[in-house]
Amino acid sequence: MPEISKRRHGRSYSWTPVILAAVLLAATPTTRAEESDFAGLIRGKLPDRGVYQPPTIAPSVRVAAADDVSWDVDVPSSVRGVNHSEPVAADVWTPSSESQSAPGETEDWLHAEPWPMPTRSFGNAPSPGPYGGCDSLHCRSCDSGGGACSAVGCGSRLRMTGCTERWFGSAELMLMFRKGDTLPILATTSASGNGQGILPIDPNGDTRLLFGGERVLDDMTAGGRVTLGMRLDDAGYSSLVFRGWAAGKEDFRFHRDSNGNFVIARPFFNTDPFSSDPNTGETPFQDSLPIAGLVGGSADTPGSITIDGSNEVYGGDIAIRRLWTAGLGGVVEVLYGYQHMRMRDRLGIASDSLPDSGLLVVEDRFEADNRFHGGQFGLATRYREGCWSFDGLLKVAAGSLRRDANRAGYNQDDGIPDPSGLLVGVSNSDPIRDSTFAWVPELNATLGYRYTERLDLTIGYHWIAMTDALRVSGMIDPDLAVNRSTPLPADPSPELRFSTFHVQGIHFGLQYVY
Numbered sequence: 001m002p003e004i005s006k007r008r009h010g011r012s013y014s015w016t017p018v019i020l021a022a023v024l025l026a027a028t029p030t031t032r033a034e035e036s037d038f039a040g041l042i043r044g045k046l047p048d049r050g051v052y053q054p055p056t057i058a059p060s061v062r063v064a065a066a067d068d069v070s071w072d073v074d075v076p077s078s079v080r081g082v083n084h085s086e087p088v089a090a091d092v093w094t095p096s097s098e099s100q101s102a103p104g105e106t107e108d109w110l111h112a113e114p115w116p117m118p119t120r121s122f123g124n125a126p127s128p129g130p131y132g133g134c135d136s137l138h139c140r141s142c143d144s145g146g147g148a149c150s151a152v153g154c155g156s157r158l159r160m161t162g163c164t165e166r167w168f169g170s171a172e173l174m175l176m177f178r179k180g181d182t183l184p185i186l187a188t189t190s191a192s193g194n195g196q197g198i199l200p201i202d203p204n205g206d207t208r209l210l211f212g213g214e215r216v217l218d219d220m221t222a223g224g225r226v227t228l229g230m231r232l233d234d235a236g237y238s239s240l241v242f243r244g245w246a247a248g249k250e251d252f253r254f255h256r257d258s259n260g261n262f263v264i265a266r267p268f269f270n271t272d273p274f275s276s277d278p279n280t281g282e283t284p285f286q287d288s289l290p291i292a293g294l295v296g297g298s299a300d301t302p303g304s305i306t307i308d309g310s311n312e313v314y315g316g317d318i319a320i321r322r323l324w325t326a327g328l329g330g331v332v333e334v335l336y337g338y339q340h341m342r343m344r345d346r347l348g349i350a351s352d353s354l355p356d357s358g359l360l361v362v363e364d365r366f367e368a369d370n371r372f373h374g375g376q377f378g379l380a381t382r383y384r385e386g387c388w389s390f391d392g393l394l395k396v397a398a399g400s401l402r403r404d405a406n407r408a409g410y411n412q413d414d415g416i417p418d419p420s421g422l423l424v425g426v427s428n429s430d431p432i433r434d435s436t437f438a439w440v441p442e443l444n445a446t447l448g449y450r451y452t453e454r455l456d457l458t459i460g461y462h463w464i465a466m467t468d469a470l471r472v473s474g475m476i477d478p479d480l481a482v483n484r485s486t487p488l489p490a491d492p493s494p495e496l497r498f499s500t501f502h503v504q505g506i507h508f509g510l511q512y513v514y
Contacts, residue, residue, distance in 0.1 A: 169228040172509025174462065176247040178311060179502045180218025181471045184480055186349060187211040187256065187305050188288065190263035197265025198288045210264070210305075211254045217311045217345075221248035225462075225507065229321075238322045241335070246314035247503050253308040258292035260300030265290050266351060266362075266422055268480040271491045284481075289351075289362065289422055296355040303353035309472065313503055315341035315372075315440075315464070317397070321380055330383035339376040339397035341440050341464070343501055344369050347472040349423070358414030364421035367406045368470040370501075372440055374399015389456060389513075393444040401438035403470045405496055406431050423476055425484065428494035439467045448511055456511040465502035474498060 187210035188197035195206040201213075225245035232238045258264050270287035277285035290296075292303030319337030326332070345368040353360040378395020407429055409421025420426060446460030474497035481491035 166231050167229070168231075168512055169226070170458065170509055170511035171227075172225045172458065172507040174223040174225055174245065174247070174505050174507040175220055176223045176462075176503055176505035177220055178217060178247060178250065178313060178504075179500075180215035181309075181311075181345065181473045182215050183212050183309075183347070183473055184476060184478070185209060185212035185267060186307055187254070188265050188267050190265075190293070193261065193263060193293070195263060196288045196290055196294070197263055197267060199267045199269075199286045207267075210256060211307055216252050216309060217250050219250060220505075221250045223247040223505070225509075232320075236323075238320060239333075240318070241321055242316070242318045244314075244316040247312075247505075249310060249312050251308065251310035253306070255304065255306045257304030258302060260292060260302045263290075263293035264303055264305055264351075265293075266305070266349070268422060268482045271481045271483045271489050272485045273483075274485045287482075291351045291353050295353045295360070296357050298355040298357070301353055301355045303351065305349070305351040307347075307349050309345070309347040311343070311345050313341075313343040313501075315339070317376060319376060324379070329385060330381065333380045333382075334378075335380050335395060336375070336377045339372070339374050339399070339440055341372040341397075341466055342370065343466060343469060345470070345472045349421075359412065360414075361410070361412040362422050363410040364424045365406075365408045366424075366472040366475045367404075368472055368475060369404040369406075370466065370469045371402045372397070372399060372438055372466060373402075374438075374440065376440075378442075387450040389448040389450070391444075391446040391448065391458075391460075391511075393442065395442050397440040397442075399438065399440075400435050401466070401468060402433070402435045403496075403498075404431065404433050405470060405475055407475060420484075422482060423480065423492055425482070425492055427483070427487075427490040428477070428492045430494070432494070432496065436468055438469075439465075441465055446507075446511075448513075450513075451510075454512055456513050458507070458509050458511050460507050461504070462507055463502065463504040465500055467500045468498045469501040470496060470498055471501065 185199065185201070188199070188201070189208050189210050190197055191206050191208050197207050199207060201207050201209050223246050225243065227241065227243045229239050229241040232240055256264060265288040267286065267288045269284060271284040273283060275285075275287075276283045277287075290301075290303075291305055292301055293299070295301035295303065317337060317339040319335040321333040321335045324332045324334045345366075347366040348363070349365075350363045351361070374397045376395050376397035378393065380395075381390075381392040383390045407424045409419060409424030409429060411418045411421055419429070442462075442464040444460065444462045446458050448456035448458040451457045477492035478497075481489070481493065483489055483491040
């Protein structure tokens with residue numbers, strides 16, 4: 001096409017592009033120009049978006065069903081499903097046709113995150129319980145590197161698998177020390193070899209101590225404790241716990257014999273009104289029963305003495321524990337239930353001599369038995385921080401303490417038996433049984449470290465006591481008084497004395513955690 005141009009005021013214009021555009025528009029009359037989205041926005045008109053599709057909920061936001069769910073948001077009733085435990089979709093607000101965004105207004109609702117999806121459960125699905133977090137549920141890894149605890153980590157606080165076991169327990173080795181018993185002086189000797197071992201013991205005198213006047217039954221013994229518990233509900237608000245423990249039996253034995261050149265004697269305080277001190281003529285007076293040396297007028301008499309004793313203590317309790325408060329990885333529970341504790345003491349003194357007149361045997365036996373039955377009340381606490389845990393127990397039991405005192409004596413002089421010993425005679429040989437009100441307080445503290453997914457290594461301290469307990473020292477006449485001739489004075493005295501007994505120690509063990 002020839003170029004069409006026109007020069008005006010010295011300028012030249014080309015009309016060729018304009019003529020070509022006009023020809024094209026005339027040739028296509030059915031074609032209309034479509035405006036861009038940008039142009040529509042300038043005029044304030046929204047583009048046509050079609051049918052709205054709600055966003056797909058990612059699997060990571062799904063929450064396991066729980067028995068007790070608090071609705072933190074005002075969710076429409078249509079969202080709350082009934083008669084099922086599946087998660088239900090959350091409503092996402094959609095603008096109505098009347099509600100349009102103003103020109104240039106940002107549509108935040110389109111990009112907003114969906115509401116947290118609530119859950120409802122109407123079955124027996126496990127609940128996270130009252131402990132508020134994985135640490136208190138014993139299922140969080142203690143380090144980022146894994147190690148022994150990595151298998152225990154929850155990964156997400158929504159993962160409850162393995163954190164709601166119904167049974168739990170522990171087994172522990174206990175190194176225990178019990179309150180010893182101080183016995184009176186029961187055996188003496190003579191420094192010169194010619195005396196009779198008569199009290200008192202004086203560095204300037206002739207009598208020397210062989211046994212007594214010191215504490216016995218206070219060495220360390222090995223014992224054990226077993227704990228077994230069962231959660232009474234899925235949430236862990238209450239549990240039933242049984243414990244049984246025992247301190248190993250502790251005993252002692254003293255033995256001394258002589259061929260006659262070594263004096264052995266049993267001292268006592270003679271209150272027989274028909275006897276008097278051969279040196280001073282006083283009544284009553286300190287006296288002794290010769291066993292070896294000068295016995296019954298026979299010099300160089302051989303003889304021996306054996307003193308032995310033992311102590312046993314064990315106990316158990318069963319309690320219901322109920323949640324009192326929880327938070328920050330810790331739990332405090334109130335406990336109440338039944339408590340039992342038993343402690344037995346035994347002491348035996350046996351001597352034999354062989355003077356010219358024949359065999360002389362003298363024996364005394366003492367046995368104390370304490371049995372406590374009562375109700376207990378206290379507090380138990382648990383706290384966990386990563387792999388470390390702390391368990392505490394503070395409680396007291398109150399109830400009935402039954403005490404049995406059994407004393408028996410025996411002597412044989414030249415083949416003639418007699419049901420009396422030296423410190424046990426007619427005046428105190430009858431068995432005595434009584435009951436009284438007593439307390440049994442207990443304290444326990446345990447530190448644990450997670451070793452495997454289900455086991456903690458533990459170390460701790462334990463202390464338990466029994467008030468108004470009977471020991472063998474409380475069954476022996478404190479003055480070692482003896483009267484063989486008359487009913488009065490009634491010596492040895494039948495009276496009993498009581499004291500508080502306790503046992504304490506360190507324990508090591510394995511705890512099955514839940």
